[in-house]
Amino acid sequence: MCAIVGLLSTNEVGQTLYDALISLQHRGQDAAGLLTSDGQNFVLRRGNGLVSEVITADDRLALRGRIGLGHVRYPTAGSAHHSEAQPFYVNAPYGLAMVHNGNLVNTTQLTQHVTQIARRHLSTHSDSELLLNLFASELQTILSQIVEKGGTLPTNAIFSAVQQIIQRCTGAYAVLVFIAGHGLLAFRDPNGIRPLVLGRSGNAYMVASESSALQTSGFKLEGDIAPGEAIFIDLKGQCHRRQCAEQAPHTPCIFEYIYLARADSILNKISVYQVRQAMGRELAKRITKVLDSDVIDVVIPIPETSCTAALQLAETLGLRYCEGLIKNRYIGRTFIMPEQEKRERSVRQKLNSIDREFAGKNVLLVDDSVVRGTTSKQVVELARRAGARHIYFASVAPQVRYPNLYGVDIPSKTELIAAENRSDQAIAKYIGADTIIFQKLDGLYNAMRQCGSIYEQFEDSIFTGKYITGQLPDDYFKQLAQLRASKAIDLSVPHD
Numbered sequence: 209m210c211a212i213v214g215l216l217s218t219n220e221v222g223q224t225l226y227d228a229l230i231s232l233q234h235r236g237q238d239a240a241g242l243l244t245s246d247g248q249n250f251v252l253r254r255g256n257g258l259v260s261e262v263i264t265a266d267d268r269l270a271l272r273g274r275i276g277l278g279h280v281r282y283p284t285a286g287s288a289h290h291s292e293a294q295p296f297y298v299n300a301p302y303g304l305a306m307v308h309n310g311n312l313v314n315t316t317q318l319t320q321h322v323t324q325i326a327r328r329h330l331s332t333h334s335d336s337e338l339l340l341n342l343f344a345s346e347l348q349t350i351l352s353q354i355v356e357k358g359g360t361l362p363t364n365a366i367f368s369a370v371q372q373i374i375q376r377c378t379g380a381y382a383v384l385v386f387i388a389g390h391g392l393l394a395f396r397d398p399n400g401i402r403p404l405v406l407g408r409s410g411n412a413y414m415v416a417s418e419s420s421a422l423q424t425s426g427f428k429l430e431g432d433i434a435p436g437e438a439i440f441i442d443l444k445g446q447c448h449r450r451q452c453a454e455q456a457p458h459t460p461c462i463f464e465y466i467y468l469a470r471a472d473s474i475l476n477k478i479s480v481y482q483v484r485q486a487m488g489r490e491l492a493k494r495i496t497k498v499l500d501s502d503v504i505d506v507v508i509p510i511p512e513t514s515c516t517a518a519l520q521l522a523e524t525l526g527l528r529y530c531e532g533l534i535k536n537r538y539i540g541r542t543f544i545m546p547e548q549e550k551r552e553r554s555v556r557q558k559l560n561s562i563d564r565e566f567a568g569k570n571v572l573l574v575d576d577s578v579v580r581g582t583t584s585k586q587v588v589e590l591a592r593r594a595g596a597r598h599i600y601f602a603s604v605a606p607q608v609r610y611p612n613l614y615g616v617d618i619p620s621k622t623e624l625i626a627a628e629n630r631s632d633q634a635i636a637k638y639i640g641a642d643t644i645i646f647q648k649l650d651g652l653y654n655a656m657r658q659c660g661s662i663y664e665q666f667e668d669s670i671f672t673g674k675y676i677t678g679q680l681p682d683d684y685f686k687q688l689a690q691l692r693a694s695k696a697i698d699l700s701v702p703h704d
Contacts, residue, residue, distance in 0.1 A: 209468050209616050210294075211235035212307040212404075213278045213421055214384040216392045216441050217412035222271030225278045228414070228421040229259045234470060235309075235417060236280035239293035242267075243305050244276035245388060247443075250305065254279075254293040262293075275443075277386050279307040282617065292334045295386075298341060301348050302361070303388030308336040309417055310380035310402045311615040313680055318342060318376065339377065343385065346372040361390045363440055367450045370395050370438040374453045378677050380461070380614035380667075382433075384415055391442040398453040399676055400435030401461050401614050401667045403475045411445045418473040432476055434458075459676045462652060462666035463616055466605045467513050467576045478659050481516060486658040487604050488520030490651035491574075495602060498645045501525045504600065505569040508532040510576075510587055511559070517604045518574035527572070532565035532594075533587070559590060567595035573641075577605035579618060581625035581639055588640040601641040606649050607632075610673040613680070618670055 211232035215221045222244050229240060240262040241254025251271050255262045259280060263271075279294035297305045312318065312335040319338060322328050326345035330337055347369040354365060366387070373395075380401035385393040394415045396404050407414045407427030414427045422429055433439055436453025460476045461468070471481040495501065506528045509518035512535060522529035539558040571591055578584050584601065591599050607626035612618040621627040625635055636644040649671055656666070669675050 209235055210279060210281045210309040211417040211421075212309050212382060212384050213414065213416040214276070214307070214386070214392050214394065215412065215414045216275045216443070216445070218274060218410075218445070219412070220272060221274055221276045222268050224414075224425050225271075225276050226259065226263055226268055228416060228425050229263075229278045229280055231421045231424045231470075232280055232417060233259055235468065236282040239281040239290065240279065241281075241293045241295050241307075242271055242276060242278045243295045243297070243386065244271045244273035245386065246273040247389065249273075250297065250303070250388070252295065252297065252305075254290075254295065256290045256293065275386060275392060277305055277307045277384055289332075292332045292337075294334075294336055296334070296337045296340045298344050301344065301351055302390065304340060304344050304347075305386040305388075306336065306340040306343070307384050308339055309382045309404075309615060310397065311335060311613060312339065312377055312379040312381065313613050313677065314378040321376070335379075339373070339381065339383065340385075342376065343369060343373055361387065363442075363448050366393060366440050367438055367448075367452055370452045374398060374436060380677075382417065389443075391440055393438065393440045394433055395438040395452065396433050396435055398436040398456040399459045399667070400432075400476070401459060401676070403460065403464060403469070404433045405475070406430045406433055406439065413441045413445070413447065415439070418469055418475065420470045420473045423472070429474065457665055457676070458663060459665050459667045460663065461614065461616070462656070462668050463577075463605075463612070463670065465656070466652075468616070471513075471516055476663075478656065478661055482659045483655055484513075484516040484604070485520045486655035487647065487652065488517035489524050489658075490655050491517060491602055491604055491645075491647050492521045492524035494647055494651060495521070495525065495572075495645050499600060499643065501527060503570055503598070504572045506530050506532070506565065507572045507574060508565065508591075509574045510583070511535040513576040514574050514604055517576070521574060521602070530562075530565050532562045532571075533559050533590070534562065535559060559587060561590050561594040563594040565594075566591050568597055569595075570598040570600070571596045572600045572602060574602045574604065576603070577608060578603050578625060578635065578639070578644075578646075579608050580623050581635070584625075584639040584641075592640065599641045601636065601639065601644045603644070603646045606646050606652070606671045607635075608670045610670055612670045613675060614667060614669075614677075616670070 213228045239256045240259040243252045253267045277295045294307045295305045328341045350365045381397045382402040382404040407422030409427045419429045438452045440448045465483045469480045473480045507522040509515045
């Protein structure tokens with residue numbers, strides 16, 4: 209779960225790209241980077257930290273040019289070293305810079321091709337660097353077979369290279385590529401797992417992971433880049449589009465709507481805010497089958513992704529809603545923090561209770577999901593200390609039982625509190641709640657349909673264990689566990 213943004217304009221783009229990254233900061237707080245070009249030179253700033261920490265005011269003055277790329281990252285596996293901050297760059301052909309959101313699952317095969325057949329060197333374990341070198345190799349091969357006219361890069365060559373990438377790569381990927389001297393390329397995997405939207409303002413084009421980045425930058429949402437589609441915007445501002453993959457089921461990631469995306473974003477023509485409202489109504493139906501709502505005195509969300517659903521839940525059940533937990537907004541999202549120790553410390557720093565809203569009451573706590581259990585456990589302890597008599601815990605998402613392979617930091621079963629079909633009673637006991645109620649998967653799909661979804665299937669593998677891209681390499685989970693272990697995280701206890 210990273211975020212990408214690209215911009216081609218007739219004006220300077222550095223400040224606008226910076227502003228867009230700020231609006232996408234919720235998708236990654238581990239590293240950030242910006243690259244711009246004035247047509248002759250590249251200016252690159254990247255490193256570990258928040259956008260405001262990595263890209264200073266002086267940097268923004270230096271980021272000159274009318275085309276550029278930006279990225280915020282949190283690592284899903286392997287190193288969180290600053291060398292893996294994006295954008296990545298290679299100097300041939302032309303000079304290519306890339307940002308990528310997602311995760312490739314056939315990296316062993318692709319690495320062998322890039323290093324042994326294409327004879328290209330990889331400096332990191334990042335699948336984004338791998339993808340860039342693969343694209344560069346494919347484009348170079350295609351260019352060697354054609355004659356350029358007047359030094360112009362044929363659009364057909366670019367789209368042919370994308371077609372080769374799609375045929376070779378398995379997994380989730382939303383990608384932006386700056387081709388020096390020629391323009392900005394965007395493309396998306398055939399299943400459209402990770403989001404990518406296109407916006408326009410006059411003759412300027414912006415492509416980003418979420419529509420909120422477009423809106424805050426003054427761009428009008430033109431729509432989504434379709435699954436398997438490539439868009440190339442040349443330096444004259446002409447937009448060329450081509451479908452580069454055979455038709456496949458469009459299966460957006462359903463966790464984007466539960467947790468990852470900002471509430472004010474529109475992804476795949478579906479409002480994230482409206483979906484979260486509908487999820488709250490569906491969860492209310494589920495609660496009435498487990499609990500007598502008369503025993504609940506107050507509904508309190510665990511801020512802040514769950515607030516929209518929790519408010520709708522309370523209204524549906526006719527219960528009092530109260531924001532009894534106050535969030536320190538200067539602490540990042542604990543789910544996407546790269547180290548468990550940081551997660552646990554940040555949970556303690558992030559939330560504080562208004563004790564009078566808990567004291568002597570039967571409280572229904574509502575969270576967007578329960579992944580590793582750490583946040584849930586600590587919040588329940590906080591509610592107990594504040595004097596809650598009974599604590600019921602509700603999750604907008606179903607039980608997270610399986611690893612995510614497509615760019616969300618859920619890579620190992622040993623981290624998941626609900627893995628191995630652990631019972632709801634056991635989960636409630638672990639986090640210290642009297643009862644825990646999980647949304648049913650059917651409830652999520654009902655919520656999506658209520659908000660205009662036309663999709664028969666979403667990427668929901670963390671709940672079902674069914675991976676939309678098909679059979680995985682035999683050694684994939686083993687390699688992922690080894691990369692995960694290299695980060696020195698204790699995997700013996702479920703975490704959140």
